[in-house]
Amino acid sequence: MKKKQNRLQLPNVVSRDEWLIARKELLTKEKEFTKARDSLNAERRRLPMVEVDKDYVFEGPHGKVPLLDLFEGRPQLIVHHFMFDPD
Secondary structure, X not given: OOOOOOOOOOOOOOOHHHHHHHHHHHHHHXXXXXXXXXXXXXXXXXXXXXXXXXXXXXXXXXXXXXXXXXXXXXXOOOXXXXXXXXX
């Protein structure tokens, strides 16, 4: 059986002027994407907040710690929530 070779498909080779036109078109799209992403990020930051009224307790290196104590006097706390299958 003949083994199939995986060949990398390279882009076309063009003149510098053609490349520059294509690069400027791509740059325009990249800038539009960046503005859209920045706008979406700003919208996310403007989302309303939710007051936490449940007494959450976490296991820290020195034992159990209530949520408020995790802040250690800071105004914000970033939490990454990972969920794992118990198995």
